[in-house]
Amino acid sequence: MENGFIILFGLTMLYLSATSRLIAHVKTIMVQGILLFLICATAFSHLPWYTIAFLTIETLLVKAILIPWFLNKVLKKTHSNRDTDANIAHFYCLLISSIILFGGFMLSVVEIPSLSMINPFCFGIALAVIIISLWLITIKHKILSNVIEFITMENGIFLLSLSVAKEMPMLVNIGVLLDVFIAIYILGLFVSQINTELGDMEVAHLSDLKDCEYND
């Protein structure tokens, strides 16, 4: 069953690549949060109960509720609706994401002896999600899109940490939580400030600092 959730988690990245509506991106983040919660709840019975409790509660509260709520708030405040000016057309974007995801699936079926410590399926999808997120960051133009892709990358890393088939220290879980805190607090805060300061949410407007002559 958990494999089904992991596949769905990977497929959400395709939806993210294909759509330009930012509200749909936020909803995808929410779906990813719920899927991660389900993966935590079903797949990792080998972990001690307190680790599972921490992981599930953290995932549900932060990833499925708090972050989407916060992003939604920023979205309303900044009146951003679409990110239409990506460097690549959505069709090609979807195509490349599909190829990367396919690569992730392939990685999970290849038998590598040194991969015995990890769940290969989880590992392959997680890597694909991280790579797709990083790639999307480079081609999107809106600052908010970049924040959303950063969060999906964090989700991918979270899945990667779950793929290691041994007890990850609680410390690492706290680390993930801190990362998420950065994502929603600092990035969210900065997005609002940038919107106030520049009146726009385009990454292109953040290119004033350079080495050649510019106004001080």
Place this chain on the structure above:
Amino acid sequence: MISLVLLIPIVFCLIMFFAKNKTLNNFLINIYAILHLIGGLSYFYKPLQFFDVQYFSLNSSNIVFYLILSVVFLAVAVYNNGYSKNLKFSDKKLMHYATMLLIFVFSMTGGILSNNLGLAWIFIEGTTLASAYLIYFNKTKHSIEAAWKYVFICSIGIALAFVGIILLTVATGSLNSLNYVDLMNSAQSFNHFWLNVSFVFILFGLGTKMGLAPVHFWLPDAHSEAPSPISALLSATLLNCAFLVILNVYKVVIAANCFAYARIVLLVMGFLSLFITAVFLYHTNNYKRMLAYSSIENMGILAIGTALGGIAYYAVIIHLIGHSLIKASYFLTSGNILELFETKRIKSIRALGDVDKKTAWLWIASFLGICAFPPSMLFLSEFITVKAMLIQKHYILCILFLFLLTVILYAMAKVVIKMVFGEKSEEKFEIAKNNISKVTLSMYAPQIVLLTLAFVMGVYLPEFLDVIIRNTIVG
């Protein structure tokens, strides 16, 4: 003592939060800086008292980093006494500045003292949170751009470093710990493939924070837009924190006896950093950006020295100390110039020597120090690095190294000479003359002390320092 060093800033932040008093803020920052240094010095008298906290320790491998942080922080705290008088902001905003400064130093201290890779990672991430506000402190269009780039690029870098840590746990096999000592002890049994992959992720991730090319893009923007005392801390201490973690992981890679690949990656990133600096220094028209590029260059030298190994390790630690002391002085002096001329444009600053002789001499001395002019500590370190290259028969690398350093020296010398001795523009000269009262004694004294230390230690290295440098390499 460690508990105290880590608890005091939190208590002080609470006091500042409720008091919202400018004088009290400065007083508490100074007190913490002194206590921080005392904490470091007491290592030489009662080492055992430091092993009182489970996850933190002051040991032979991090004492040099801790002392550098203490000395630079003390210098910045003293400089800040004069600097903060010129800040025309509300008490609330100044309270935010002071509390974030303490949290920033607290995070760096935690990162240095952590004996656990996971915990060190958390503290390094904490430094991003605190310093982002400080970079954004002036709330201008440029500072928000710099802060955004800093937060975003570093967060991605740190996330990749976390992937590296996850892969390291795969490499460790049955070992269920991220403690450095445990990792070193079990290194022989690690899976070499995963260890190499994890090192690359950690190097690229934390290399972002350290400012190594090609993941350095945030650094010139953030260092140039932050207030000068913060730029000094960013360049002289924050980069070291990231380097310490990389060095600790590299030691594990060496202990596992699979460092050939890691060595190449370090060398490539090191030389790329020198190359990027040499190219970009020619085009920059902002003297704080020039200093930021110089930091990238020096981080590159650290990476090259680490990759070379052998006697170059000794050079790395000497370089680390020298760079931190001189670069802190350089950035603090750039703060004086900014106060005087109210601009960061190199072209607008001429005849610095006629405006303020002390600042001009500090600017020149810092330049000579950073360019490894004898008896600067950096001369010693770069000389040993070159010697290590020759011993290991890397002749082409040696020529490339010296060539890039010469290009960088020329680019910086051109700027510094024009700024100090160039023909003055009456308009800018008048502005600077009117601002001379803003630069008080506390804005000269720290640089004089830092530069004296850096030049004296280039000739005479006290025995205790020599011992801890050697222990840092071994530990």
